[in-house]
Amino acid sequence: MNSSIDEDCQQNAVVQPLLTDLYQITMAYAYWKSGKSNANAVFDLYFRKNPFNGEFTIFGGLEECLKFLKKFQYSETDIEYLRSILPVSTENEFFEYLQSLTANEVYLYAVPEGTVVFPREPLIRVEGPLIVVQILETTLLNLVNYASLMSTNAARFRLAAGKLKLYEFGLRRAQGPDGGLSASKYSYIGGFDGTSNVLAGKLFNIPVKGTHAHSYVTSFCSLSEVTITELKIKSGVEKRDFLQQTKKWREKLMNTFQIPINQASDGEFAAFISFAIAFPDGFMALVDTYDVVKSGLFNFCSVALALLDFGYSPIGIRLDSGDLAYLSNVARNYFKRISEIFKVPSFENLLIMASNDINEETILSLNEQGHSIDAFGIGTHLVTCQKQPALGGVFKMVEIDEQPRIKLSHDVEKVTIPGKKETYRLYGGEGFALIDILQRTTEDSPQVNCKVLCRHPFQESKRAYVTPIKVEKLLSLYWCNGSICQKLPNMQEVREKVKNSLRILRSDIKRSLNPTPYKVAVSDNLYTFLHDLWLENAPIGELS
Numbered sequence: 428m429n430s431s432i433d434e435d436c437q438q439n440a441v442v443q444p445l446l447t448d449l450y451q452i453t454m455a456y457a458y459w460k461s462g463k464s465n466a467n468a469v470f471d472l473y474f475r476k477n478p479f480n481g482e483f484t485i486f487g488g489l490e491e492c493l494k495f496l497k498k499f500q501y502s503e504t505d506i507e508y509l510r511s512i513l514p515v516s517t518e519n520e521f522f523e524y525l526q527s528l529t530a531n532e533v534y535l536y537a538v539p540e541g542t543v544v545f546p547r548e549p550l551i552r553v554e555g556p557l558i559v560v561q562i563l564e565t566t567l568l569n570l571v572n573y574a575s576l577m578s579t580n581a582a583r584f585r586l587a588a589g590k591l592k593l594y595e596f597g598l599r600r601a602q603g604p605d606g607g608l609s610a611s612k613y614s615y616i617g618g619f620d621g622t623s624n625v626l627a628g629k630l631f632n633i634p635v636k637g638t639h640a641h642s643y644v645t646s647f648c649s650l651s652e653v654t655i656t657e658l659k660i661k662s663g664v665e666k667r668d669f670l671q672q673t674k675k676w677r678e679k680l681m682n683t684f685q686i687p688i689n690q691a692s693d694g695e696f697a698a699f700i701s702f703a704i705a706f707p708d709g710f711m712a713l714v715d716t717y718d719v720v721k722s723g724l725f726n727f728c729s730v731a732l733a734l735l736d737f738g739y740s741p742i743g744i745r746l747d748s749g750d751l752a753y754l755s756n757v758a759r760n761y762f763k764r765i766s767e768i769f770k771v772p773s774f775e776n777l778l779i780m781a782s783n784d785i786n787e788e789t790i791l792s793l794n795e796q797g798h799s800i801d802a803f804g805i806g807t808h809l810v811t812c813q814k815q816p817a818l819g820g821v822f823k824m825v826e827i828d829e830q831p832r833i834k835l836s837h838d839v840e841k842v843t844i845p846g847k848k849e850t851y852r853l854y855g856g857e858g859f860a861l862i863d864i865l866q867r868t869t870e871d872s873p874q875v876n877c878k879v880l881c882r883h884p885f886q887e888s889k890r891a892y893v894t895p896i897k898v899e900k901l902l903s904l905y906w907c908n909g910s911i912c913q914k915l916p917n918m919q920e921v922r923e924k925v926k927n928s929l930r931i932l933r934s935d936i937k938r939s940l941n942p943t944p945y946k947v948a949v950s951d952n953l954y955t956f957l958h959d960l961w962l963e964n965a966p967i968g969e970l971s
């Protein structure tokens with residue numbers, strides 16, 4: 428996979444100009460034939476509805492879009508292939524023209540990656556020769572839609588989990604290899620603490636984490652399979668009989684808690700001992716293979732106490748089935764009692780990780796019930812975004828050769844907001860964002876402490892004055908003259924951006940159940956401009 432990462436701009440090699448829909452190429456030919464190639468076009472990339480029944484979205488994928496612009500050029504074999512699929516009547520000069528195309532004359536404005544964004548506002552505005560800007564549509568949408576959806580999903584899990592640790596375990600269930608890599612990357616950006624995906628760890632420098640599977644436990648049947656029985660004392664060189672020590676503890680625990688020994692699995696015990704000998708400093712055990720209470724916890728504690736005797740600090744357990752709230756509380760109580768009875772204070776705080784088909788609602792419900800979980804391992808629901816598998820981002824023309832363009836629809840939500848626009852975020856007291864306002868680029872920006880009339884783009888009666896205490900311009904230039912023209916944040920910085928950006932939203936906008944919508948308005952000037960153009964373009968029907 429590493430070999431498929433383009434060395435020059437560190438982008439997955441599958442991201443290339445032919446990663447597009449055929450209609451971009453056929454339109455390109457028709458534009459070229461009709462002499463429109465170099466018309467100056469402006470397109471907005473935006474979405475119409477927040478995902479996951481929520482009222483916010485995190486913008487992701489910008490860096491990948493910029494890297495794509497950097498390497499945007501058809502190769503000889505690309506052109507050869509296009510020749511083979513376009514009609515034989517396609518003129519040769521067109522292919523020569525295509526081969527000469529680059530993104531050098533394109534300007535790309537965008538909201539910073541990791542920013543919280545809302546429906547209808549441009550996340551990206553692309554300006555340049557019509558043919559090139561049009562051709563970028565599919566690839567840019569592909570790069571932004573899943574990245575933003577995934578970052579948003581991860582951020583929602585983060586909001587639900589509060590300060591608890593979150594690990595992404597989804598590679599096995601992800602939408603193919605590239606979906607898996609993107610999922611790991613954007614879940615980290617959205618607030619996860621690490622991933623089980625080793626390649627993502629290598630490529631993106633994300634902390635990698637993991638425990639072990641049930642198969643590891645079921646591969647052992649009896650204590651005779653513990654082939655190495657000795658372990659070095661952590662602070663010295665001397666090796667001692669670790670197996671014996673674990674057996675001693677098992678006996679002690681059995682007597683103390685009056686547990687019938689025949690119910691605890693020897694195979695599981697053997698598996699835990701062997702894992703602890705292999706990783707004495709990272710002992711984490713999956714305790715639900717047979718029975719959490721009668722076997723798993725009991726075997727884990729016997730091994731963990733022996734590790735403490737040898738000077739090591741065991742990490743904790745993972746629960747992967749059953750009632751996770753109940754079992755985590757049972758485990759914590761067990762740890763506490765052992766900590767008190769045997770005077771091992773650190774035992775009380777052993778880590779309890781939970782996994783198994785966890786989604787945002789499960790975490791919220793567990794919080795309500797009360798639990799003792801410290802960390803979640805989350806796969807399927809996170810990486811497949813099961814609750815909503817796609818963000819409906821679109822790329823629409825808003826201006827050509829300085830003439831505004833509007834796309835009409837019976838569905839008002841689908842009517843485009845014409846013309847080249849800026850977005851401003853207006854803040855009120857307490858540092859919260861109040862409203863985002865779209866304006867024509869020809870208008871002056873809203874001013875701090877000056878009243879701004881904010882209008883609903885489609886409902887005439889909905890309007891309000893806002894006097895901002897801070898005004899933030901959201902779009903800035905990222906690509907011009909063929910190169911990235913501002914310093915891009917690293918992944919850590921984008922992750923911070925997500926955190927800080929969510930802080931400016933009131934909690935009722937972020938809550939999971941029936942959140943309050945955040946307002947996106949248009950200026951009075953843009954309102955009039957939009958509706959005049961709408962009327963101009965909507966034919967008057969005749970009733971008969």
Ligand SMILES: Nc1ncnc2c1ncn2[C@@H]1O[C@H](COP(=O)(O)OP(=O)(O)OP(=O)(O)O)[C@@H](O)[C@H]1O
Nearest residue numbers: 747748749750751752753783784785789792793796
């Ligand atoms: N206390 C809880 N409150 C709400 N949901 C929970 C709670 N505990 C577990 N869950 C969820 O309930 C579901 C249980 O699924 P299921 O019944 O298929 O698994 P299981 O029988 O526990 O495990 P397995 O089939 O792997 O043995 C999972 O999605 C899990 O995340």
Ligand SMILES: O=P(O)(O)OC[C@H]1O[C@H](OP(=O)(O)OP(=O)(O)O)[C@H](O)[C@@H]1O
Nearest residue numbers: 596747782783784785804805806807808
């Ligand atoms: O449940 P997810 O959120 O997708 O998280 C990842 C799951 O992957 C592993 O299960 P495994 O592949 O062993 O399958 P199983 O738990 O369904 O049996 C692990 O034990 C988790 O349960």
Ligand SMILES: O=C(O)c1cccnc1
Nearest residue numbers: 596623636637638639804
């Ligand atoms: O490390 C783990 O515990 C893990 C990794 C992937 C999937 N499920 C669990």
Ligand SMILES: [Mg+2]
Nearest residue numbers: 747782783784
């Ligand atoms: Mg599972």
